[in-house]
Amino acid sequence: MKCLNSKWRDDAGSIDFIQIVVGLLIVAIAAVGTFQALNFGNDKMNQQMRYRKAMSIARSYVEYWQGRIHTDFDDKDPRVIQGNLNQSVDPTVLDLGDPTTDADDVMCYVRYGRLDPIDLLETGLGVDYWRINVKVTWWEPGTPRNPDYEQSVIFTGTMVSAGL
Amino acid sequence: MNAPSIKFRRDDGWTFIEATISIVIMAIMVLGLTIVLLAFREQLDRSWAVRVMDQYGNDVIEQLTHELRNATDVEVRGGVGNTSRIDVKYLDPIRHDIFRTSNWRADLRNVRITHGNNDLVDPSFPPRQMGQGESYEIIQFTLSQYAADSPNEWERQDRNRRKQSFLDAAYDIRFKLRYIRKPTEIGGRTWSVEKEFFNRVYVRNKNLIVKKGITD
Numbered sequence: 001m002k003c004l005n006s007k008w009r010d011d012a013g014s015i016d017f018i019q020i021v022v023g024l025l026i027v028a029i030a031a032v033g034t035f036q037a038l039n040f041g042n043d044k045m046n047q048q049m050r051y052r053k054a055m056s057i058a059r060s061y062v063e064y065w066q067g068r069i070h071t072d073f074d075d076k077d078p079r080v081i082q083g084n085l086n087q088s089v090d091p092t093v094l095d096l097g098d099p100t101t102d103a104d105d106v107m108c109y110v111r112y113g114r115l116d117p118i119d120l121l122e123t124g125l126g127v128d129y130w131r132i133n134v135k136v137t138w139w140e141p142g143t144p145r146n147p148d149y150e151q152s153v154i155f156t157g158t159m160v161s162a163g164l
Numbered sequence: 165m166n167a168p169s170i171k172f173r174r175d176d177g178w179t180f181i182e183a184t185i186s187i188v189i190m191a192i193m194v195l196g197l198t199i200v201l202l203a204f205r206e207q208l209d210r211s212w213a214v215r216v217m218d219q220y221g222n223d224v225i226e227q228l229t230h231e232l233r234n235a236t237d238v239e240v241r242g243g244v245g246n247t248s249r250i251d252v253k254y255l256d257p258i259r260h261d262i263f264r265t266s267n268w269r270a271d272l273r274n275v276r277i278t279h280g281n282n283d284l285v286d287p288s289f290p291p292r293q294m295g296q297g298e299s300y301e302i303i304q305f306t307l308s309q310y311a312a313d314s315p316n317e318w319e320r321q322d323r324n325r326r327k328q329s330f331l332d333a334a335y336d337i338r339f340k341l342r343y344i345r346k347p348t349e350i351g352g353r354t355w356s357v358e359k360e361f362f363n364r365v366y367v368r369n370k371n372l373i374v375k376k377g378i379t380d
Contacts (some may be wrong), residue, residue: 017182060364067366073331
């Protein structure tokens with residue numbers, strides 16, 4: 001039957017219009033996919049930069065409390081007992097982006113809980129050192145402002161008080 | 165009976181309309197791809213420059229932070245522009261009875277931070293082969309007391325509540341770099357990005373007996 005005849009190689013070897021269009025379509029789809037992948041990689045590297053900056057901000061806050069514990073410490077201070085979890089915190093700039101506009105700025109929020117007194121029970125000194133936990137949270141550009149998309153970094157440090 | 169067939173291909177060659185439409189489609193695609201590739205190349209160049217700047221900024225901050233953590237004393241003097249000359253004094257790691265000083269300063273002309281004996285933090289910055297119109301600038305390199313120039317209102321007020329021993333040993337390092345990309349064609353716009361690198365350091369040894377040296 002003629003309908004079952006294969007007609008792969010019965011022309012003179014040139015390309016026709018439909019094949020051109022299909023070929024161009026394939027190239028276009030491949031190009032779009034490639035550029036999407038490159039954009040994705042670029043966004044991931046930007047996220048890494050912001051993560052690194054958030055770590056630096058968290059560490060700076062730990063340094064502040066390490067200095068306070070070492071020199072200027074009152075263990076009855078409310079900020080020591082409960083941290084700043086219940087207070088509104090001014091946001092800190094995480095990524096400035098284009099300096100001519102504020103629309104692309106990424107802001108982060110710094111929180112820390114109670115400073116934990118640690119007694120090793122071996123020294124007989126009472127509180128041997130204090131443990132500090134700082135958490136920095138932010139949202140990546142283009143993500144909704146809900147807990148599911150929240151990015152965070154937690155930094156922990158310790159310090160002995162000046163009495164030692 | 166022959167089965168009905170749909171003929172997608174003709175063996176009669178190209179018609180004029182098919183050839184014209186094919187050429188127009190190919191020309192539009194090539195033009196579009198060229199524009200996208202050029203834009204993406206510009207995007208990648210900017211992205212690379214910003215990452216180079218970010219790496220250098222973090223290197224400077226980390227090295228200075230590390231030196232300050234081990235320092236016994238710090239002296240800050242005014243530098244050129246919005247920069248400071250920082251003298252970090254520390255115990256010699258081999259001989260614990262003498263002190264050495266590491267001098268940090270910003271070289272605005274060559275866009276570099278030097279320390280010690282004019283050593284560079286990173287010899288590969290700024291990149292030697294930059295594109296046309298590209299440049300970096302050091303906007304700020306300062307070491308100040310805790311919250312002395314902080315944009316945070318709470319920190320500025322907190323400063324008034326702290327003891328002098330804390331204020332004398334807690335420092336803020338601020339390092340600001342700017343990358344500028346001037347247009348290469350007439351009518352283009354200059355693109356720039358600024359990054360601030362910040363660390364707060366508590367110089368522990370300033371409040372410890374070790375600042376007087378270690379003698380056997």
